[in-house]
Structure formats: structure tokens, C-alpha cells
Amino acid sequence: MTGRNGSPAEDPHKHRAILDQAIRTFAEVGFRGADVQVIADRAGVGKGTVYRYFGNKEDLFWATTFEVLEQLDRHMLQAMEGIEGAAEKIRAACVAHGAFFEANPQHLEVFVQDRAEFRGAAPQSHLEYHEKMIARFAKIFEQGVADGEFRPMDTRKAVVSLGGVLHGTTFFHCYSKIDQTLTEMSEYAVDIFLRGIRAPVRQGVQGNLQ
Template sequence: MVQDGGTARQNILDAASSLFAERGFEGARVDEIARRAGVNKAMLYYHVGNKQALYTAVLKRNVECLEKELLDSLGSQLSLAERFRLVISTIGSFLQSFPDHPRIMLREFASGGDRMEPVVIEGFVRILAMIRSLLEEGVRSGEFRATDPLMTHISVVGASLVLNAVQPLRSRVVAIGPTFEVPGEGVDVGAFLSDFLLHGLSTSSPGEKP
């Protein structure tokens, strides 16, 4: 029997996604994924396959979604800086609608991409290439400093992922050491980050906020 809100397969992927984010690949229990999806465990193996296939399916879905949204953003006829902001905010809103994704990716980075199958890596490589060409365009036009594009990209991704993933940890930090006030719940990570990065990349005089 198909559960509320989608096909059995979708429910399974949703449940798997949140559990992989919470506990990691090893920590997530197949039984619990099935239970949370409102599905018998055997159904899960019937519809998706084993644990690894489940993991790959979750990642593939996320990457394909991000890629689609980025292609839209990059197709626009805007100035470089505007497109850059748009890309950052696209990534930002993606990470907010897929809050499991940054957490899964952080773990993946930590383990050296052990569990990432080629299908998934290929998707990431395409996304990487998009942003790389954006950075290179900026360097050619003289708007951006000539930084190592891969390092820059990784920095941006790292900052985004951690900024997004770290949200739940903040309250615990604040609880222990009230050295830091909590910024308002709805802190605009994207706006912060694109300001932060543009100031870091720009060769034009800072001080003015574009």
C-alpha cells in the first residue's frame, strides 16, 4: 500500500535521505528506514535494492535536482557578479530545500567519497565545471582575482555545507558557552556568503556593496 504523499519509492528515498543525514551510511539502519517510510523492509529491497543502491539513489536524486536548478540560473543574461550571486543563492536555496544533502556530503568528504558511485561523481563533476567556467570568466574579464579555481570552489562548497549543516549544533554551543549570541533563526546564509566571497574575489575597491 502506497503511503501518504508519494509513491512507495519516494517515501523510501525520503526516509533514507533523512536517516543517512542523521546517522551516516553505517549508522542508518535499514529496518528503521523502512519503518520511517511506512514500508516493510522487504518492500524496500524490492523497490530500490540493497543499502548501497538506496544510498546512491538518494544522492543521484539530489545531484540531478541541483544540476537542473543551476543550469537555469546560469542561463540567465545577467552581469557576472549577478550571476555569481544567483548561483550562490541557488545553491543556498537548494541546501535549504534538501537539508539532508549537506550533511550527507560532509560525511562523504570525510570518508574520501568511499560510497559515491561514478554516476553520482559524474554529476558533481558537471556542477564543478559549471562554476569553474564562471570563475574563469571573471578572471578573464578582470573582475575576479586569479585564484586556483578548484581550491576556490572547494572553499565555497565547504563554507556552504558547514554553514548549513552546523545550524543544529549552534544551540548546543551557545548553551555551553554564551560567548556567542545566536543570530536570528532565519539568517540568510546565501547573502552572507556571497558578500563574503565577492569581497574576497573582487579586484574592484571594496567598501561599496554592489
């Protein structure tokens, strides 16, 4: 593979156009149904330019998924700017996660195909980026523990669990007919994650989950 974004682009505008049209095309017809010639035509470049910048169709697909990942990450980081407290930072990031995919449904389609088509067999660059994101959020959880907002925990497992909640909420929303928006569902999901669902235990009453 040629790496996360393919070969260095001689023209950043062409590079951007190819990525944008690749996201559009993969979202519409899937990886297997996508034709590189169609992507090239939509981007206003020659088919050879696509191959020169990205190597082959699979490399182009992984470049688009990395682009989606980076855009999502930037969106969540922006949402956390200026927010105090670990819980509120996490809440803001999770709501931003839902809002990003709600505003960019084509990005969500590519995000889903990543798992469906390749069953998580992502390039090393993607795995490293995911690890960087996990480490960043683990530090937020650690700060929450240090400040007394959260109970002591394995912060990495907490981040991975929260990621599972978000991904599950996102995919469920894709295939379910419900009245709530994805942003609303994401906010509710993170609220449940942070607060839990157990009612306060009344004095003298023992619950089965204690």
C-alpha cells in the first residue's frame, strides 16, 4: 500500500477533488461497485492521475476512510475547546461525533463500509491514529479520576467501551426508523454512559446489582 493518503500529490486541489469524489462514489455504490474512471471523471482529472496519486482502488478507499477519520477527529477536538471538566469534555466530543455523521451521511456510509468490506483489516496508519485518539481520551478520563469526577478505573477500557457505545448508537440509527436525530441519540447515549441507569440505592434496600 502507498500509505494513508497515497503518493504525494503534485496538485493539492486535484488531490482534494479526488478524495471528495471518492467519498461520494464509495458512499453511493460501495467499494466493489466503485469505478475509478467515474471517480476521475467526477473529480475532473484523468484516470492515470488517480492511480499516480493513490496507487490503486483499495489504497484510494483507505485514503478516504483516513480522511473521514481525520475530519471526525478535528470536529470532536473543536467541540471540546474551552470546556472545563472531564465529563463535559467527553459529552461534547460524543455529541460532536453524532452531529458530524448526521451532517455528513456520505462519510458515515464510507465509515460503515470500512468494517463491512474489510472486516476491520485497516492499514497500520489507521491503527496508529486510533491509538492516538484512545490515548488522548484516556488522559481526559485520567484527569476525571484525579479530580474526583470519576471513580478509579482502567481508563483505556473506559475509552474503548465508550467508543463501542458511540459506534453502536451510530450504526443502530442507520438501520432503525426512530424519531430522534443521531445527535440526540449520541447525547442520550453518553449521558447514560456517564450517569448510569441505576437509581440511587435507598437506605436499607439491597439491589441485585450491588
